[in-house]
Amino acid sequence: MVRNPKHLVLDFERTNTHQKGFYSASIELIQYSNPPRMNNPQVIVIGGGLAGLVSALQLSQKGVEVVLVEKKSYPFHKVCGEYVSNEVRPYLGSLGVEIEALQPAQLTHFLLSSPAGYTLQTPLDLGGFGVSRYRLDQYLYELAQQHGVSFRLQASATDIFFDGDIFTVTLSNGQTLQAPVVIGAYGKRSTLDRRLQRPFFEQRSPYLAVKYHLRTQLPKHVIALHNFSQGYAGVSAIEEDRYCFCYLTTRQNLKKHGTIAQLEAEELSKNPLLRDLFTNSESLYTQPEVINEISFAPKACLENHVLMTGDAAGLITPLCGNGMAMAIHSAKLLSEQILLFLRGQQTRNQTETRYTQLWQQQFASRLQTGRLVQRLFGQPVLSDLVVASLKHLPSAVKAIMRRTHGKPF
8 A cells, every 4th residue: 555645755855964865665665556557548648747747646536547657766856946836736735735745835035136136026926835846746656656647667758659549659668558648748858859850859959957955044935036147046945944956057158167166156156145155055966956958949739649748848937937837737737638538528639729729828928928038137237237127116027927927726
């Protein structure tokens, strides 16, 4: 029997000044508690991040047979700002997710700084919570197991073939799965994007992201965004008196300074708030988590009948701080349409058309706003001017937040 996830949340991660390790005994027992292996489920989910886990959870709770394919084993760290808007609370509650069991930080205010150290601070309309992906994804994984989702861990999808209303998915371990529905929830970039001939994949992206967990002394209710030349950094509290520190910059910026350590010392530290953060913080990672080729180019949420969700469907600029809530919301929209299809209440074409419409209505303008706002930052003189101006225009700050966030769902 799988134990309730809320009884395990305190055992996920142990990190201190001298030792880094993971409590894994209870997790190892759970790895083998999957239901009987399904090679012909109703839905195959490729990717076990937020969108994939939430889609699998909602569908399985409605009696759908789901197999989720994930290239890693839970729990694991991901490059992510780890801030979730409170707009997700009603929906997650309906799935039986007990957010407070994760012991998240409660975030109520937003702080923005320019490279020269000019700042503005404002309350968040809805507020949000901070929780590590290490903890949240593990929780959702265990909850999905309880509801019958079958997992294929440490395996990736290498090919997808659609014929006669059935998908055949080939895995890296040689196994094949078949199902009438496939969800693409594999994140920002994957070799599957090349197989599906997605246009954005052929375009080089200049962006990379770096993430740490820190011990530091900062207000726990504030999510901060600090600008520097060719990038910006977010920092906010998560569980257990820790802070997530994650920044976006360019390959050119890294190449100019040589190493991540030099980049942080010579460029990020020009912002006095970041300099203070580096001086008064302790990193809980031996090495930071780093990802490359982050593309904010428009994507399609449908590719060769594969239904995309989360970052695979579209990636909002981290500056807007709402990627996790968008991933969860897109999973909800998609799962509802898949249920109608599996129940025979709409055709495949109707399902694909309706999901595309809903996705565009809910997220297209947010992504566009994010891309426009990102152009205002990363250039020191312009960033200083924008922050100094916005400080006297609180209504403009509120408008930007509303255009990049949604309403409770």
